[in-house]
Amino acid sequence: MTVYGLGDSTLQALGGEAAVIELVERFYAAMERLPGLPEAHTIRAWHPDDLTQSKDKLATFLIGWMGGPSRYRERFGPIAIPRAHHHLPIGPAERDAWLACMATALDEMAVEPQLRRYLLEKLRHPAELCRSH
Numbered sequence: 001m002t003v004y005g006l007g008d009s010t011l012q013a014l015g016g017e018a019a020v021i022e023l024v025e026r027f028y029a030a031m032e033r034l035p036g037l038p039e040a041h042t043i044r045a046w047h048p049d050d051l052t053q054s055k056d057k058l059a060t061f062l063i064g065w066m067g068g069p070s071r072y073r074e075r076f077g078p079i080a081i082p083r084a085h086h087h088l089p090i091g092p093a094e095r096d097a098w099l100a101c102m103a104t105a106l107d108e109m110a111v112e113p114q115l116r117r118y119l120l121e122k123l124r125h126p127a128e129l130c131r132s133h
Helices: 009-014 017-033 038-045 052-065 072-076 081-085 092-108 113-129
Strands: none
Touching: 009 017, 009 113, 017 038, 017 052, 017 092, 038 092, 052 072, 081 113, 092 113
């Protein structure tokens, strides 16, 4: 049984940096197309049309968050999740839509159920930090 959260065990269990990049691609694709989840379309509208930098920032953050190289600070400055999102009206529905998009991406990648549960549980914390109300 893999223990996640030790060193880069989470990153390696997912499949390394390339898998994180795939996860982020699928995450943003889910944000654009999830039927029956209007909040996903709302949070997509808060992003620029060109998602290149958004994808890069999220992938860089997640790689470090999963125990890989911490490159976020050197590339983008300090990680300040609440401050970066304070201007957005993020409530429980938007937080949950973000998590649903991540769950969809993990499902599409056929991530092992134990790892999927672990990631969604741990991602709930940064998602909650984004809430403004």
